[in-house]
Amino acid sequence: xxxxxxxxWACSTPQPEPIPPPAEVDLxxxxxxxxxxxxxPLLDQHGRQVPLSxxxxxxxxxxxxxxxxxxACPMLVNDVRKLxxxxxxxxxxxxxxxxxxxxxxxxxxxxxxxAAARYxxxxxxxxxxxPPPAEVxxxxxxxGIAYQAIENGEFHHSSRVTLLDAQGVPKxxxxxxxxPPDALLExxxxx
Amino acid sequence: xxxxxxLLLGLSPPxxxxxxxxxxxxxxxxxxxxxxxxxxxxVAPFTMDATPVTVARYQAFVQAHPTWQKGAPKALFxxxxxxxxxxxxxxxxxxxxxxxVTELSWFAARAYCQAQGGDLPTVDQWEHAADATADAPTGxxxxxxxxxxxxxxxxEGPGVGLRPVAQEPPNHWGLYDxxxxxWEWTVDxxxxxxxxxxxxxxxxxxxxxxxxxxxxxxxxxxxxSFMRFAxxxxxxxxxxxxxxxxxxVYP
Numbered sequence: 001x002x003x004x005x006x007x008x009w010a011c012s013t014p015q016p017e018p019i020p021p022p023a024e025v026d027l028x029x030x031x032x033x034x035x036x037x038x039x040x041p042l043l044d045q046h047g048r049q050v051p052l053s054x055x056x057x058x059x060x061x062x063x064x065x066x067x068x069x070x071x072a073c074p075m076l077v078n079d080v081r082k083l084x085x086x087x088x089x090x091x092x093x094x095x096x097x098x099x100x101x102x103x104x105x106x107x108x109x110x111x112x113x114x115a116a117a118r119y120x121x122x123x124x125x126x127x128x129x130x131p132p133p134a135e136v137x138x139x140x141x142x143x144g145i146a147y148q149a150i151e152n153g154e155f156h157h158s159s160r161v162t163l164l165d166a167q168g169v170p171k172x173x174x175x176x177x178x179x180p181p182d183a184l185l186e187x188x189x190x191x
Numbered sequence: 192x193x194x195x196x197x198l199l200l201g202l203s204p205p206x207x208x209x210x211x212x213x214x215x216x217x218x219x220x221x222x223x224x225x226x227x228x229x230x231x232x233x234v235a236p237f238t239m240d241a242t243p244v245t246v247a248r249y250q251a252f253v254q255a256h257p258t259w260q261k262g263a264p265k266a267l268f269x270x271x272x273x274x275x276x277x278x279x280x281x282x283x284x285x286x287x288x289x290x291x292v293t294e295l296s297w298f299a300a301r302a303y304c305q306a307q308g309g310d311l312p313t314v315d316q317w318e319h320a321a322d323a324t325a326d327a328p329t330g331x332x333x334x335x336x337x338x339x340x341x342x343x344x345x346x347e348g349p350g351v352g353l354r355p356v357a358q359e360p361p362n363h364w365g366l367y368d369x370x371x372x373x374w375e376w377t378v379d380x381x382x383x384x385x386x387x388x389x390x391x392x393x394x395x396x397x398x399x400x401x402x403x404x405x406x407x408x409x410x411x412x413x414x415x416s417f418m419r420f421a422x423x424x425x426x427x428x429x430x431x432x433x434x435x436x437x438x439x440v441y442p
Contacts, residue, residue, distance in 0.1 A: 032266035141297060141381055141428035142267060148382040 025056040025166065035062070036168035038142055042100065042129035045112035052139075053168060054127065055096040059191045060164045061184070064145050066103035066155055067115040067128070075177045076159045077119045083181040087188070095188065097126040100139055102147050102155050104130035144173070163187050211441065212241045212365035215328055219319040222332075222416040234319045239312065240438035242356035242367045243291035243375060244303060246283045252303050253281045259299055269296040272431040289355035291373045291436035297428040300376040304439035311378035312440040314423070318416070321370065323363035331362070332413050341370045341415040353434075370415075373436035380423040 030036050036053035044050050061080055065073040077099075084092050101107040107115075112128040121128075131139055140147055140157075147157035163172045163184050172187035216236040253260045260280035264273060275294050278284025297311075304310050312320070324330045324337065331337045357367040426435075 034265075034267065037265045037267040137379065137381075138298075144381075144427055146381045146424070148379070 031169050034168035040131045040135040045116045045128045047109040057166050058096050060096045060098050062098045063161045064100045064102050066101050067107045067111045072159050099128045101130040104133050165191050209241050211238050214239050214320050214364045238441040243436040243438050246286050246292045247288035249292035268298040270429050270431050290353040293433050293436045294431045296431050297376050300437035309439040309441040313379050314377045317377050328363050338415050344371045376437040
């Protein structure tokens with residue numbers, strides 16, 4: 001069943017060429033706590049298949065969302081952008097943002113691209129992605145994100161942003177919306 | 192086949208207990224409604240391990256899957272307490288082989304179930320299965336005597352040694368030890384979050400961290416259910432705890 005789902009999912013990939021991670025990060029020797037121990041492939045808003053470790057080598061702010069979410073997710077995006085606004089231009093150029101969908105069945109590359117345009121994010125540094133459906137709960141569990149599908153196609157989910165270092169190890173988290181990003185900012189500046 | 196393998200290993204299931212039992216479907220009344228006005232969910236019939244997974248069975252699993260032996264999993268998948276009481280990578284040492292295996296993470300428990308062709312139960316499945324009394328498919332949650340027994344167990348606290356499985360009578364479905372022995376992992380333990388996808392996320396946080404959300408539960412008398420939900424929401428997937436075990440469900 002899982003291989004079948006995985007192959008169906010792969011069939012919808014327009015360009016299945018994975019983007020290799022940067023050479024300076026040895027994925028075979030990652031720290032045990034690295035999120036990149038998970039090997040889930042993601043589909044991004046450009047229709048590319050990328051590994052979860054696509055931004056290895058750089059600090060990454062990672063969270064989960066879904067494109068049709070009209071309340072918490074835009075606020076979460078806004079919080080991350082506010083955090084970015086507090087960085088210098090040089091600092092900001094180093095940071096990447098990885099948003100992973102809780103709703104991969106709906107969030108096709110086209111839907112993700114539309115959301116990226118709606119949010120007005122910097123497409124060079126932000127990836128909006130969908131994991132294989134069977135991997136959603138695993139990724140959420142690894143990130144400490146609680147979620148539940150509710151009846152009308154929406155999801156309850158915690159708004160938790162995690163800062164990963166170059167190796168994918170979590171360094172700081174922010175939970176809840178509209179809060180000062182002090183912990184993330186501080187951790188980001190020492191990376 | 193599995194029975195044969197167990198016989199070859201010199202093990203046997205608990206006397207009188209079936210390995211897996213059928214749990215009938217039904218309308219399950221959720222302790223925490225997922226959204227306003229919806230408290231009941233239809234649970235489809237499923238098959239479930241009759242007892243929590245024992246040390247003996249987990250030992251057979253790690254022998255076949257060295258990546259889950261003591262000391263092997265990466266920190267993302269299990270914290271340092273993983274199988275802490277075991278004597279060696281695949282050696283439970285002096286642990287009673289028929290007691291429930293504990294000290295394992297959600298990732299480890301799930302890997303075990305998936306290796307058997309199953310998965311961890313959902314919260315709805317687990318709570319539905321645990322709501323059976325000795326002779327009826329539902330009613331345990333509203334039975335004062337059952338609640339007393341459950342609360343007495345929760346009150347024992349840590350330090351009480353784990354007994355072998357299936358020492359108490361099973362419930363209506365033939366399930367042993369749904370309460371009274373160990374807490375159990377569920378596949379969506381990280382699903383409890385009320386009203387946090389919306390701007391009043393304060394309410395969700397109260398529930399997760401302060402327990403104040405009990406007022407939004409369907410039955411405030413049912414403190415035993417509340418404690419289970421509080422326990423689940425306090426867990427992270429890599430946590431290993433001496434009193435948390437698991438059992439699997441199968442399609």
